[in-house]
Amino acid sequence: MIGRRPLYETPPERTARKESQTHILLAVALAALGACAPLAEVSKTEPKLGAQYGTIAELRRAEQAIADAQKLKRTDPNRAVGFYLCGLEAAAKELRKNPRDRLALRDYDFALSRVFSIIRDAHLDPWTHPLHVPAPDGGEYVLTQRPAANRLWKPQEFDLIPADELNVRGKFVVPRVTRQGIGASLVAVRTQQAPRIRQRFVPPRIYLAVTAVAHLSGRKYEIEFIDPLSMETATLSGRSLPSGADFTAPLALGLSRERPEKIGLPAMLDPERFANTARLTQVQPYDPKRSPCSLFTVFRARR
Numbered sequence: 421m422i423g424r425r426p427l428y429e430t431p432p433e434r435t436a437r438k439e440s441q442t443h444i445l446l447a448v449a450l451a452a453l454g455a456c457a458p459l460a461e462v463s464k465t466e467p468k469l470g471a472q473y474g475t476i477a478e479l480r481r482a483e484q485a486i487a488d489a490q491k492l493k494r495t496d497p498n499r500a501v502g503f504y505l506c507g508l509e510a511a512a513k514e515l516r517k518n519p520r521d522r523l524a525l526r527d528y529d530f531a532l533s534r535v536f537s538i539i540r541d542a543h544l545d546p547w548t549h550p551l552h553v554p555a556p557d558g559g560e561y562v563l564t565q566r567p568a569a570n571r572l573w574k575p576q577e578f579d580l581i582p583a584d585e586l587n588v589r590g591k592f593v594v595p596r597v598t599r600q601g602i603g604a605s606l607v608a609v610r611t612q613q614a615p616r617i618r619q620r621f622v623p624p625r626i627y628l629a630v631t632a633v634a635h636l637s638g639r640k641y642e643i644e645f646i647d648p649l650s651m652e653t654a655t656l657s658g659r660s661l662p663s664g665a666d667f668t669a670p671l672a673l674g675l676s677r678e679r680p681e682k683i684g685l686p687a688m689l690d691p692e693r694f695a696n697t698a699r700l701t702q703v704q705p706y707d708p709k710r711s712p713c714s715l716f717t718v719f720r721a722r723r
Contacts, residue, residue, distance in 0.1 A: 461676055501553045535634075540580060546563040564642055568645060596666070606632055609625065
């Protein structure tokens with residue numbers, strides 16, 4: 421009869437039917453595997469200063485201090501921070517003379533980023549209480565934060581990761597979007613221990629691009645945290661310079677840790693089970709000068 425499988429199949433017909441079923445199962449398996457493939461992969465790398473060295477006295481001093489700090493970062497983190505701050509001071513002096521000196525800018529950003537590396541690895545906390553570290557030439561540096569205009573920003577509630585320590589891969593995070601400029605480019609991840617922000621559209625975990633700039637007064641360093649999405653420049657010793665930023669690293673780290681693709685196929689097959697996961701998410705602080713844009717994907721079922 422038409423539309424029914426015959427009671428008896430010839431061997432070629434049976435083979436063809438099994439091959440068809442195998443192809444269907446293989447297609448479903450590949451779809452499931454594709455849905456679970458990570459959207460982004462992030463691995464840690466060891467940043468290097470670079471092969472080119474400065475010939476100006478201040479840059480030689482900065483790079484020597486950085487080299488000394490590298491030797492101490494695991495055995496004596498406080499002294500290492502002091503050497504990095506010494507290198508930062510020397511590079512900043514050269515930048516005041518020549519803001520376009522790319523080697524001075526490189527040394528400044530690298531030294532400041534490594535300060536954050538040690539703060540993170542050694543579990544130091546200069547944000548709730550000033551951190552006192554020995555200076556290479558005697559005395560000490562004091563490291564603290566500059567009060568932020570945004571009352572919701574508290575650096576002690578974030579894991580501050582230097583972006584140059586992160587290698588990112590994945591079709592959604594290439595090419596890597598960065599901006600060359602002054603400051604340490606960081607990925608700020610809100611920690612699990614931090615109090616929950618009671619604010620609409622804020623996800624449980626936040627991954628932000630943040631730029632840190634160090635301001636020196638005497639022997640006291642104040643770290644200013646700026647939002648590179650809203651501020652494209654930073655001030656150093658009265659000069660306005662482009663602010664550095666890495667816009668891809670926070671996105672890549674968030675995708676690699678949260679793995680949203682894991683619920684893609686199950687949610688498509690059983691949407692009621694995942695109904696409570698549907699939400700609007702705010703991915704950057706609200707700016708009254710900009711118009712928010714919401715993107716929706718609508719699937720229409722055929723009858």
